Amino acid sequence: MCGLTNPSGCVILEAMDSLxxxxxxxxxxxxxxxxxxLEEMRWGDRPVCPHCGSAKRPYFLAPKNGGRKTRTGTISTRRVWKCSEGACRKQFSVLTxxxxxxxxxxxxxxxxxxxxMCASKNGVSAREIQRxxxxxxxxxxxxxxxxxxAMKxxxxxxxxxxxxxxxxTWVGGKPKNKHARERHSKDHYGREDKTAVLSLVQRExxxxxxxxxxxxxxxxxxAVIEAEVNLPETVLHTDNSLAYTHLGWEAARHESVNHIMGEYVRGDxxxxxxxGYFSQLKRSLDGTHHAVSRTHLHRYLAQFDYLYSTRKMSDTQRMARLMGQTAGRRLTYRPLTERA
Ligand SMILES: [Zn+2]
Structure with a gap:
């Protein structure tokens, strides 16, 4: 369990298993x-400087008289540390x-x-958070x-x-187009209004x-499967759609079930x-998030991949792991920053 998160995460996991x-x-x-x-979740009992990685005990810049005065004269409750490594000496907080x-x-x-977002299976909508x-x-x-x-x-x-x-599978599209048989539904302008999603599930x-x-x-x-899967060491399971057959897989074995003939399970x-993953994904997208645009769909997939992949963990463990992943992800989404 501890290997899944930052080592210090374990401290809080034990104390707060029924969060x-x-x-x-x-x-x-x-x-x-x-x-x-957050400090306890990220660092345990000793802060680590995010600038130089030093774990040498940093100075705590204690807020004087209940708060630290910022440059603009307001009182900040931020808990700020200063690195004690001679070459660094930079200030940081748990948010850095x-x-x-x-x-x-x-x-x-x-x-x-x-x-x-870690505890709710169907996700939580921004509107709910706002309220x-x-x-x-x-x-x-x-x-x-x-x-x-961060869940990516x-x-x-x-x-x-x-x-x-x-x-x-296909997700999105107007409600009238949601019947499975209308897979290539077009919108008013003749564009496909559903988005194709490919999922790979590792059984073990x-x-x-x-x-x-x-x-x-x-x-x-x-092409996508080859980029994500080490085929020579993999037994690949698919349905028998033409997209998967006759491709000359380099997999150790390729087995398919014939959905058209009503075969869904054959041996293993x-x-x-x-x-199962798709039905949970669609329930959440329809029930909680409603209209998810194609532009943002990949972020929702990251969220539901994360929830599904960690489904055996407790909510606390899932959150501690997320906390470990929040660092270093800041620069990967400039477009979002611009909008906010
Ligand atoms: Zn430092």
């Missing part, structure tokens, strides 16, 4: 406690280098939004998308191997990786894992 909203509200009544909570850095949103709102935590609609939208960004898998995650199920670990694909032609799917060959 829920009332418990969180009691533990985090104000901004100061929200900082402390994370998705929360340089935002004007309260840290408490961040913590609660992260928790809600519950008294932030602006813009701030809520921004937080949710930044958290989704590590850029250097290795290839999948073992038993991998590949399956595709339960990890899922999804992505938006421009179409479901064999060539396209094959099935695409049911991917189907």
């Amino acid at each position: 829920n909203i009332p418990a969180l509200a009691a533990k985090i009544p104000d901004e100061d406690s929200a900082y402390r909570f 280098g994370t998705i929360m850095h340089r935002t004007k949103i309260s840290v408490r709102a961040w913590v609660f939004t992260m928790y809600e 519950k935590y008294n932030v602006t609609a813009e701030a809520a939208w921004f937080m949710c998308h930044r958290i989704r960004e 898998r590590e850029p250097l995650a290795g290839l999948l191997s073992g038993t991998v199920t590949a399956d595709e 670990t339960g990890e899922v990786r999804s992505q938006v694909v421009p179409n479901v032609r064999g060539k396209t799917l094959k 060959v099935t695409t049911n894992h991917a189907e």
Whole structure:
């Protein structure tokens, strides 16, 4: 378990295994406690300088008379540290280098939004966050998308191997076009109004990786699968759609079930894992998030991939792991920053 998060995450995991909203509200009544909570999650009992990586005990710049005066004369409750490494000496807080850095949103709102997004199977809408935590609609939208960004898998995650199920589906589109048989529905202007998504589910670990694909032609799917899967060490399970057959897979074995003939499981060959993921994804997109545009769909996929891949964890473990992933993701989404 500890290997999944930053080592210090374990401290808080043990203490807070039954985290829920009332418990969180009691533990985090104000901004100061929200900082402390994040510090404990990110660093355990010793802050690590995000600028130089030194764990040499930093100086705590204690807020004088209940708060630190900022340049503009307002009182800040930020908990600020100063690196004690001679060559560095830079100031930092627990937010430095994370998705929360340089935002004007309260840290408490961040913590609660992260928790809600980790604990809710169907996800939580920006509107709900706006209402519950008294932030602006813009701030809520921004937080949710930044958290989704942190939920993305590590850029250097290795290839999948073992038993991998590949399956595709169509999401979005107008309600009248949602019947499965109208897969290539067009909108008013003749454009396809559904978006194709390919998901790969690793059977042994339960990890899922999804992505938006421009179409479901064999060539396209094959290229994506080859980029994510170590084929020679993989047994590939698919349905028998033409997109997957006759492609000359380099997989150790390729097995397919014949959905047209009503065959969904044959021995251990099935695409049911991917189907289960898709039904949860669609329930959430339809029920909680309503109209998700094609532009942002990849972020929602990151969120549901994360929730599905960590479904065996407790909410607290899932949140601690997310906290470990929030660092270093800040620069990857300039377009979002511009909008906020
Ligand atoms: Zn430093």
